[in-house]
Amino acid sequence: MAEKVISPDLKFVKEVIASGGGDLKKCYQCSTCTVVCNVTPDTKPFPRKEMLYAQWGMKDKLISNPDIWLCHQCSDCTAYCPRGAKPGEVLGAVRKVSIKHYSPTPLASMVGDPKFLLILLAIPVLLFLSYIVPKGYLDFSAIPRGENGAIVYAKFMPVFPNIDVTFGAAALFAVVCFAVGIMKYWKEMTVNAGLTKWGMAAKGNIFETIYKTIVEIMAHKRFQKCNVTKARSTSHLMVFYAFIGLAITTTWAIVYLYGHEFLSIPKIGIFNFGESPYPLYDPMKLLGNASALALLIGITLVILNRMKNASKAGIGSYFDWLFLFVVFMIMATGIFSEVFRLLNIAGLAYPTYFTHLVFVFFLFAYAPFSKMAHMVYRATAMVFAKHVQREEQS
Amino acid sequence: MPDVNRILVIGGGFSGLTTAVDAAETGAEVIVVEKNPYLGGRVAQLNKYFPKLCPPLCGLEINFRRIKTNANIAFHTMAEVESISGGPGDYNVTIKANPRYVNDNCVACNACAEACPAERPNDYNFGMNTSKAAYLPFNQAFPQKYVIDANYCKGDCGKACLDACKYNAIDLDMKPEAINIKVDSIVAATGWNPYDAKKMDNLGFGNVKNVITNMMMERLSAPNGPTGGKIIRPSDGKPVQSIAFVQCAGSRDEKHLPFCSYICCLASLKQTTYIREQNPDSKAYIFYIDIRTPGRYEKFFWKVKEDQNVSLIKGKVAKITQDVDSDDVIVEAEDMLTGNKIRTKVDMVVLATGMEPAGASNKVKGVKYNDDGFALAGPGIFPTGCSKNPMDVARSGQDATGAVIKAIAAGNFKGQGR
Amino acid sequence: MEKKLGLYICEGCSIGESLNIEKLTNIGKNALKVPVVKSHFALCGKEGIDLIKNDIQSEGVNTIVLAACSSRIKYEEFDFPGSLVERIPLRELAVWVQEEKSEMQIAAEDYIKMHVIKAQKGDIPEPYMMETVKTILVIGGGMAGMSSALQSANLGYPVVLVEKEAQLGGFVNKLYKKIPTAEYYTEPLIVDTEIDKVVKEVESHPNIKVYKSAKVEKTDGQPGAYDVTISSNGSEEVVKIGAIVLAAGWRPYDATKLDHLGYGKFKDVVTNIEFEEIARKSGNKGKITRPSDGKEAKKVAFIQCAGQRDPNHLSYCSAMCCATSLKQAKYVRQNQDAVAMILYKDIRTPGRLEFYYKEAQNDAGVMLTKGEVTGVSDAGRGNLYVEMENSLLGEKVNVEADLVVLATGVVPATLDDPILNLQYRQGLGLPDLDLYDGFADSNFICFQYETRRTGVYAAGCVRQPMNMAEAQEDAAGAALKAVQCVEHVAKGIAVHPRAWDMTYPDPFMQRCTSCKRCTEECPFGAIDEDEKGTPFFKPGRCRRCATCMGACPERIVSFKDYHVDMIGSMLKNASVPEDEDEPRIFVLCCENDAYPAVDTAALQKIKINHAVRFVQLRCLGSTNLVWIADAFSRGVDGLLLLGCKYGENYQCHFAKGSELANYRLGKVQETLDRLQLEADRVQMVQLAIDEYEKIPDIINEFVDKVKEIGPNPFKGF
Known part of the structure; x- marks a missing residue:
């Protein structure tokens, strides 16, 4: 299998932060969010992995990912997040960036x-x-x-x-x-x-x-x-x-x-x-x-x-x-x-x-x-x- | 005017005792104030220390012996500091000593406990069993003196105890006593309390059967614990076959304890050895965010990891529920390295609850604290051990020894006769 | 001083009801010839104490034998300064653990005989006085060493500071910035080290003498009176020293061994120490330049645990690297367009350092992920790939970077250099270092500064991996222990763990055969020897465990209140039942752990086989094989040793005591053969202080075994 190359997109990180994901970088990957989320599937659940992708500016992994929309922003994740990283809001921000990405006009x-x-x-x-x-x-x-x-x-x-x-x-x-x-x-x-x-x-x-x-x-x-x-x-x-x-x-x-x-x-x-x-x-x-x-x-x-x-x-x-x-x-x-x-x-x-x-x-x-x-x-x-x-x- | 330093040590746990012994052996006069009826504090409730898996009483006993043989150390149990005034070199301290209802005549013969008709929840065992209302806190308690719990010894109870004692050791009219002392400096070694596990509403403590805390696990595993050291689950006494450890239960969580409690990873690793030793078929699961075994503790981690029946899962448990058909417990986490949400059914769950500094709930007047309740240094006042930072026993000892030199320096050391 | 014994028998705590006190009194008076024998309903009460005090005053009693309760209780009441006090735990061992009344009486008589004889053979201790100095030697002029020096100097102690480099400061000199030590969220995350201020304070302190470019060539003598030879810039000087703080620090792990991480292969793979230097050169311009082409590094990858936590390299975690990399990430982020990527196994920021993690991480350009770094390869265009497996970003990923920093670990200076150069028979450095991966650590969780070399206290990274703030705290502790040590040796008192003890080993040298056993076995290296093997005791180094006393085949090592004949006499003076089915067994137990366990069992009224009599030893290491002969020649059927656990995680407070006792038992066959006795009559069992519930079974098992062997043929002789 070809190794995937990771090269962070700092601009994307900043865009998510500016779009309402201001606490994104506080996430330390404990996965509380995924566990308390009642709407995620059990396999490859969200939003923990989305938080990591967003932290690393992995735009392609996020904006065309159906999971960001399966999230209904119940905010259970945000309520239980031990770091105050607000995954619910971060996903909201990612959705905003995604809407922007797919929009054909400025x-x-x-x-x-x-x-x-x-x-x-x-x-x-x-x-x-x-x-x-x-x-x-x-x-x-x-x-x-x-x-x-x-x-x-x-x-x-x-x-x-x-x-x-x-x-x-x-x-x-x-x-x-x-x-x-x-x-x-x-x-x-x-x-x-x-x-x-x-x-x-x-x-x-x-x-x-x-x-x-x-x-x-x-x-x-x-x-x-x-x-x-x-x-x-x-x-x-x-x-x-x-x-x-x-x-x-x-x-x-x-x-x-x-x-x-x-x-x-x-x-x-x-x-x-x-x-x-x-x-x-x-x-x-x-x-x-x-x-x-x-x-x-x-x-x-x-x-x-x-x-x-x-x-x-x-x-x-x-x-x-x-x-x-x-x-x-x-x-x-x-x-x-x-x-x-x-x-x-x-x-x-x-x-x-x-x-x-x-x-x-x-x-x-x-x-x-x-x-x-x-x-x-x-x-x-x-x-x-x-x-x-x-x-x-x- | 005595030509020695006088140091007040608030707290007679591991740090306080270390400070007291080291200060006294350097020539200072030490007064220890301890709120419990016994010395030894939190470590006296532990079954074993990591990484050596040795009993805490081994080191405590040596320190008790040093206290017994050193005229420079005085201590007050069941006491608290009421007020501090003055400054370095000239502190006036008022200590309130609460009544033990048992005086120095006590010979620890157990006659009062045998006669005592009332029982009380045993706080030494976190309420997992009861003791008589006239009791010795635990069988290796120091001082070896009984206590009467007036909240539970009511009505005829007092008289029954009194009549049983042949040595005039029981004094039911004892009143709180104020003791005024003068000291040069103060060491605050007020220690920590286990964080209240009920505050994490998703972790089931208090609602889901067979969810206990790590400190309860210590008592459950200790030979002098409520079960004589047998690890059986509270709801039905079933020997525990499978056990899950939930790391960071409250720690590293800005809604609870925003800091890392330092000891919990090592404590859980240690506790897997309790169950694995007792039951060769048992299985243990540790759910963690980061395994923190700093320095040479890493080797202890490796040793536990080698055990095939101990599984380490990266992913915090954020939901604990009761099994529908049994007293078993279901823990839910994401196994991050496989990326799947898992639900594991176990006999018992141990929440690795963290340490809340004593200053979060009980502040000593005259000592300053930060927002989290950690004590701060002031002129002539030196916090040590877990009152100032979460740390393990080894570092508490080291820190407590270090606090001595600061306390002595603040009081203008006079003992050094060059 | 003429000794006058008083035997006081307590009748309280059901002793009176269980025993024939009159008979016991008569034994004291007649058989043991004790001049003053009295009994009282409750000796520990005011009346009882007054009775004894009165005898001290009017009768001149100065050796008090209390047949009452265990020495673990009523210590305040039974404190008679100036007198030798011997406590007989009659209540516990003769009453509470016995089942039958008749057995209680026999046990009480035995214990009274044994302990009166012990008291008769003991003397009131006198301290060992010698000329001492109180100068503290600090080896190492880094943060830990300088802190220790300042702490002791500020108390008024003269300090000699030896630094191997030409300037003070140690590793801090290499740093660009440091992690602030107070509340992380109120301060900038990287601050100046301000090391110059500390160096200046040390160099200008009137109590501190600094030797730079210097080395300890030799450390001779003992605590309180060391002769330390310091060489500096070609000249040598001998300085009198009281105690030593070992703060020799650390060096980074040799990165050339990390070729799988590309070190040495790629110019842009550097260690975290090298990265500090890079940052010092270019950091103030707000950017980091990389070594290969001087271009600005905009994608810096940090590989955590570069060697640490790796069985092929360092088995331990270096404790400081996670926070260091977070700090260095902030160096990178001085340029707002650059990113720092930290690749970790676990982020280890324990305690309140968690706040630092949180604050440092909360930065758009600081990225972290868990994974196993497997290698570094060329990505072309002058960039590198950090190859990672099992990462949260994917099973197999390549992280692209233009500069790679290896978070290498700490190697203690003591790993391959004795540093102290002790002129001890047992070697130049600290023993047991291999148990601690070369660190000058303590085996004792409860007593962090205790090494097996009295007067030497380690601090900082030479003791354990730690960060700068921790090293400063550690330095304070080590300084205190050094101060405490010089104060104790000046008064002739032992240091930890018998810090109350004024006795010391006093060998009768005329009978010494120079067999070297004591010099080999002393856990603390307290005994040197000349070419012929004649031992020289250095009491300042001694912890008073009496291992030497146990080792000596000539039985020449004695303490004022503890010697071979004393214990031997105790063993010879207990009753031996005539009935062949009733064995008599002695249990020699360590007074620090095994005896408190026995005492706890007694407190619980747990019954223990009546065949046994307990004898407390300072440490099982003081067990002399002659006692076996003493006991067996009197018809005793078995000897059980109860001592602390030994091995890698030993619990013996004297490090080697129980292990040495066991080692000696291995050689006991010889003695037993001579007596034509079975080796199984002597056994050692390891017992921890909390295992009191196991005692009845351990003893019954042994008694059964002895019964199986049959009675001692010497019985009745």
């Missing part, structure tokens, strides 16, 4: 770096301003109203083309970026799996594996194995389903709008095909509001848990907090947009809705470079791990 570096925050926010702000400024909508009284003088956001920022084209484009951009990243990631994982020899070949049907992975994700089984951050299983589940709920709501709204516009589907009972706003009793609206509420509770719990466990699990990096902040802002501005609209307070409603749009754009367009990407990379890694039987196909 946006990844910007999303992870606080000094670019204003620029990143400026893009949607300017974009949306470019829609409303020419119409003179900075003067709120110039914005057309609906029946009985009700605030109608669609009249402020038309769904088509402004909203849908913008977000459609943003979503397309994200999907393409994801696709490029994931393909590269999958390829490198495959190559590495062959090299590192887990002694297991891929077998079974990939679609079946994907199906099983989805079932597992839906049930949030892994989160339930966490100890220190046990409560996170609930909060993450709420956020997770809230996002699904909101995704369905969005799709549903598109169906209402375009179903009415292009297929001339009329209002059917409680189903209000047509333009927004929709009445509160509409099932789509109910789902949307319920999801928003779930998101509010979920994200608040996530934040509270993080603060509560900070001493044991670590406070987290900028990268994490930016994501939480964005989600929180979307949810908060979304809810308040609706509240202000119903209360008919134009002076608050339009700016809030504007902000809402800015953050939604932020979330969508930057998804492949932000923590949001974890959804895609983790799912991919889980499928891969099952596929090569790194994990049991449970």
